[in-house]
Amino acid sequence: MAAMISRRYLSSTTRLAASVKGAPEMPGCDFKPVAYKGLNMEETVKLRKSHLFPSTQSYAYYKKPLMIHQGHMQWLWDHAGKRYLDMFAGIVTVSVGHCHPKVLAAAEGQLKKLWHTTSIYMYPGLQEYVEKLTSKMPGNLKNVYLVNSGSEANDLAMLLARLHSGCYDIIGLRSAYHGTSPNLLGLTALSTWHYNLPVGFGIHHTMNPDPYRGIWGGKYCRDSPVQTTRNCDCQSDKACEAGNQYIAQLEDVLRFCCPKGRIGGMFAESIQGVGGTIQFPKTFLQRAFKIIRDHGGVCISDEVQTGFGRTGEHYWGFEAHGVVPDIVTMAKGIGNGYPMAAVVTTPEIAKSLAAASHFNTFGGGPLACAIGSAVLDVIDEEGLQQNCAKVGTHFLEGLAKLQENYEIIGDVRGKGLMVGVEMVKDRKSKTPLPAADMAEIWETTKDLGVLIGKGGYYGNVFRIKPPMCITKEDVDFTLDVFKTALDRYSGKR
Ligand SMILES: Cc1ncc(COP(=O)(O)O)c(C=O)c1O
Known part of the structure; x- marks a missing residue:
């Protein structure tokens, strides 16, 4: 069924040119979003600050804020037309895909x-x-x-x-x-x-x-x-x-x-x-x-x-x-x-x-x-439950392999497409990775084209809960991006 989803919504021939040096290659997508013609980022940020409750400001929490303009299945586009793989689904909410045709x-x-x-x-x-x-x-x-x-x-x-x-x-x-x-x-x-x-x-x-x-x-x-x-x-x-x-x-x-x-x-x-x-x-x-x-x-x-x-x-x-x-x-x-x-x-x-x-x-x-x-x-x-089992297990196994090489990955857990990665200073002490370090890895992940969430009492758990239509190819891309973000954080790249 994942293959069916993949054929219907993705084209392996359409590839997005990697815009960041050393960035993993994003899977293709045939969908063309409409051009964004609304308020620019500065005006939007200003209006948000002046008219929304201050308590909502922390939600726009990337250092370089993200302005989402359109969505299609597992993909989101920002105001500048940049495409992102949505691995957080608007906080576990977009279950079957953004603007799913049916x-x-x-x-x-x-x-x-x-x-x-x-x-x-x-x-x-x-x-x-x-x-x-x-x-x-x-x-x-x-x-x-x-x-x-x-x-x-x-x-x-x-x-x-x-x-x-x-x-x-x-x-x-x-x-x-x-x-x-x-x-x-x-x-x-x-x-x-x-x-x-x-x-x-x-x-x-x-x-x-x-x-x-x-x-x-x-x-x-x-x-x-x-x-x-x-x-x-x-x-x-x-x-x-x-x-x-x-x-x-x-x-x-x-x-x-x-x-x-x-x-x-x-x-x-x-x-x-x-x-x-x-x-x-x-x-x-x-x-x-x-x-x-x-x-x-x-x-x-x-x-x-x-x-x-x-x-x-x-x-x-x-x-x-x-x-x-x-x-x-x-x-x-x-x-x-x-x-x-x-x-x-x-x-x-x-x-x-x-x-x-x-x-x-x-x-x-x-x-x-x-x-x-x-x-x-x-x-x-579309067999999405089965897709969660297959693709989610593949993802968890990939993260567990990554954990072997990164001391700061304290724990990998979850089931299906409900995944958590707990980040620590070191595995022995389990001291939570500080907020600034989490934010750095998270920002790089976003810049490389993948949106994930954060959570846990200490804010040190990456929460990954995408629309249930994602493919193995999307998971492999996410794993590559996460690895690249960890390497950049630890100065290996
Ligand atoms: C497990 C759980 N229960 C309840 C809620 C509350 O839902 P809502 O934000 O729609 O009120 C949430 C929201 O994140 C949740 O994660």
Whole structure:
């Protein structure tokens, strides 16, 4: 299928001349963007500074800022016509490709018919879409509430958990990111996102089961083609000592912080995204969910980043943990860049919301449903989940080879096209690579034509989560670019 994608969207004969000396050669692309005729960079920067919240300035964070003008599949063009390989997908959001022709056609078709009505009326697109979406869910996860963002989805999931369980207390994992609504700031457990304000009443965080940087972890912990370089006494992944220790921490949180024998629910990403592509010991989530249920709680999987085939082996990240959650939240890739999100749960839990009115003006609008439906079709028709498995594994193996020669690559991890590279001063101390050094490597990567993300508590993890249509050729190019950026940083070139 990757070959099909490659033939359809790329031409191996069209090559972009390398504009930087010693730069790896970018794979070809036949698509011609329109010429940019808008505001120049200086005016744009000035307007951004004078009219947007200062808090948004840090997002335009390249030293030489990037002004994106057009996108097509895995490619982006800046205002000057320079092409980039988008290996971050607008923060894991452009799932099937920028302006994907089928999704574009669905959006255009719907735009000409009906933009908006509300869910108080019947319109077929909504029913058709939720039936299609729930056909992808295991168990009795059959009821859908459509909203507009991941934060809204998690807010609703928390409300549902509290209503259904009759208990206010919620457990989350340290290093998790679940959104920035006032309610969710307390669940998001990264102090970089916190103000000196009271948030998170009733929310408790257990130790993050991070096999690389956590207290416990070893060489069998992860469900990934690449393991940590840490040693452990476990003989195999069957009896994971690190997993046992992290579960004991969870039991302690329940014992000491929650009303006796009770919990409202627990949130977990299947692989932590903003936290730095952190994967848990294989059995952790399964055991944690059982404990939560034994205490009357509801188990919530945040699939905002890991859903829709991105992890390759499975359609949903939680499947790799061998669990069926009670509530699943999804956003980002669900709409390929169109703002939409969903909460999916069982009919029994969904009933908890019926005691009072609950309404969302835009959630599940006709445009969202048309787009969401086309995205689901494209993932299947183009074998994108399978592509994530194949291309992602190739990528992770390539990064692991690179790690052998670069002491500053502390850890390579992930699954499918959800990839993290943790950068350190040296592997023994694991001291995070300083922000200025990260920025230097990152800027060079961009100048060489590849866009990647950064994250993790220390900002020292390169996060690589491209549109799921990328090819092996794109991965090889990214590996070449990353190697060149590392060599330039360490003065080898
Ligand atoms: C795992 C996860 N959950 C929730 C959210 C919040 O989504 P949104 O920014 O759409 O509110 C994010 C956003 O990055 C996320 O990564």
